[in-house]
Amino acid sequence: MLLFVLVFLTVYGLMHALVFWGMHPLLASHPLLPSLVWFWMGLMIGSPVVVRLLDRSGHGAAARGLAWVSYCWMGLLFIAFCLFAVMAGWHLLALLINRLLPALPLLTLHRPAGAALVLLATLTAGLYGVYEATDLRIEEVKLYSDKLPPGRERLRIAQISDLHLGLLHRGETLAPVLAELQRLQPDLLIATGDIVDAQMGHLAPLSELWRRIDPPLGKYAVTGNHEYYAGLDQSLDFLQRSGFTVLRNEGVTLNQIVTLVGVDDPTAGHRPQEAQLLEHYRQGRFTILLKHRPLIDKKAAGLFDLQLSGHAHRGQIFPFNLLTAVKYPLQNGLYDLPGGGWLYTSRGTGSWGPPMRVLSPPEITLFEIVKKKGSEAGIKR
Numbered sequence: 595m596l597l598f599v600l601v602f603l604t605v606y607g608l609m610h611a612l613v614f615w616g617m618h619p620l621l622a623s624h625p626l627l628p629s630l631v632w633f634w635m636g637l638m639i640g641s642p643v644v645v646r647l648l649d650r651s652g653h654g655a656a657a658r659g660l661a662w663v664s665y666c667w668m669g670l671l672f673i674a675f676c677l678f679a680v681m682a683g684w685h686l687l688a689l690l691i692n693r694l695l696p697a698l699p700l701l702t703l704h705r706p707a708g709a710a711l712v713l714l715a716t717l718t719a720g721l722y723g724v725y726e727a728t729d730l731r732i733e734e735v736k737l738y739s740d741k742l743p744p745g746r747e748r749l750r751i752a753q754i755s756d757l758h759l760g761l762l763h764r765g766e767t768l769a770p771v772l773a774e775l776q777r778l779q780p781d782l783l784i785a786t787g788d789i790v791d792a793q794m795g796h797l798a799p800l801s802e803l804w805r806r807i808d809p810p811l812g813k814y815a816v817t818g819n820h821e822y823y824a825g826l827d828q829s830l831d832f833l834q835r836s837g838f839t840v841l842r843n844e845g846v847t848l849n850q851i852v853t854l855v856g857v858d859d860p861t862a863g864h865r866p867q868e869a870q871l872l873e874h875y876r877q878g879r880f881t882i883l884l885k886h887r888p889l890i891d892k893k894a895a896g897l898f899d900l901q902l903s904g905h906a907h908r909g910q911i912f913p914f915n916l917l918t919a920v921k922y923p924l925q926n927g928l929y930d931l932p933g934g935g936w937l938y939t940s941r942g943t944g945s946w947g948p949p950m951r952v953l954s955p956p957e958i959t960l961f962e963i964v965k966k967k968g969s970e971a972g973i974k975r
Contacts, residue, residue: 599643606642609675610635616678617713619706638667649761654796661761662949669723669948672911674716681708723911723950730770732778733959735928735938738966739899741880743850749880749963751852752780752809755904756942758791758820759800763944768800771943774958775807782811782848785838786904786940787818787859787886790829797832804836811848813838816856818886818905820946823861841884845875852963853877855898856884872897880963888924888939895933900961904940912953926954 614631621627641664648657681703688702702708742749752775759768775783790797807813815838821829833840841856843866848854855875857866868891872883881898888903906925909915918925922939929937941957 603639603643607639609671610639612682613671613674613678616674616681616704617709619704620709620713638664638671642668645761654761658761665762665948666720666724666950669911669950670716670720672914672948673719673723673952674712676913677712677715681712719952720950723948723952726953726955727945727949727951728770729951729955730774730943731955731957732774733927733957734962735959736962736964737900737936738964739880740966741878741899742963742965743879746851747965749782749852749961750778750780751782751784751882751961751963752778753784753786753902753938753940753959753961754789754943755786755886755902755940756788756818756907756946757785757944758788758946759944760791760796760824762949763791764796765800765803767944768803771958772803772807778958778960780809780960782852783807783809783813784854784882784884784902785813785815785833786884786902787816788820788904788942788946789815789818790824790832791820791946801832801835804838808837811851814846814854814856814884815840816884816886817842817859817862819859819861822859826862843871845871847875847877847879851879853879853881854884855881859886869893869897888922888937890924890931890937895931896935899935901931901935901937902940903937904942906939907946907951908941908954910942910945910951910954911948915954 614635617631618628621631641660645657645661645664648660685702685704688700692698692700754771757763757767757771813836815833817826817829817840830840839846841854842858843856845853845855853875855871857868857871868883868885872881872894875881876897880900883894883898883901885901885903887905890901906918906922908926909918915925924937925939926941927939929939931937938959938961940959941954943956943958945951945956
């Protein structure tokens, strides 16, 4: 944990340094502004750690107030960093051209006007990101299968993921999600991890809200990495009190209609044998693999019909989707898999860290599994 904190502070500090470099043309004209900005940045670099320490020591109100400030700043810093990184790249290119062709003027953007433009764009994108984080979308996916039992023409499944309920996100975040679920009336609700993200004292009142959602086939969940960060026993207790059955490297067949197989997140310290689990619960029913991270186990190819995942948030704030795509190339929506079956990766129903989303709105996914007729195939709409 100490190594993680040191790496985080180093990387976060370097990001602040680049943003300070980009802002400096605007600050240099006033003798105190550079020092004041560095003082503020120093406070913000350490604030995520202070938030955690305050939260764990029982100072919830102070932790939440500081979290809103520091995580909103973090979102703005991420956006500014990306824009100033482009400026820095152009500045280095301009310096190279100027050295090769000294007669040409230095074509740099590292000037007061350029810095002001970047900061204006950052503020605009950040304000939009706060709005988009509340712009909950319903993504509807229709899939055809010949594995539904006789007399069952369709099955409606809702997926939520990555709500990150905790210090920042509480009843005001959960209420619109529950309202949509009540409107959609799915047969089955599935949560693919990272539902919680804090000390459990913040979440006790939310269990009662969750119990108002009672689909005919139940509510099922798997662990994500943040269930472990928040404390596994506490997280499982909250999910169970909320009416979820947590599948931990196990499966269940619901009313002879659909089979669910859920695996723990590898943060647990071991990697489950997905292929063996799927073989064990293989009964010819439509089989859904619940797995927090959108990674495919090649050994499990053809042993499930649909894998439901989350975790990557599609980067949450553009252009970080380009980075998350390196490790999770299948990070957004429906994918046909080699060997048969589909993977669906949710963008997530909440947000982590900064309460912002840019070009990655939150979602509830509604799957309609329809009995296959003729040559019908899976489609997304």
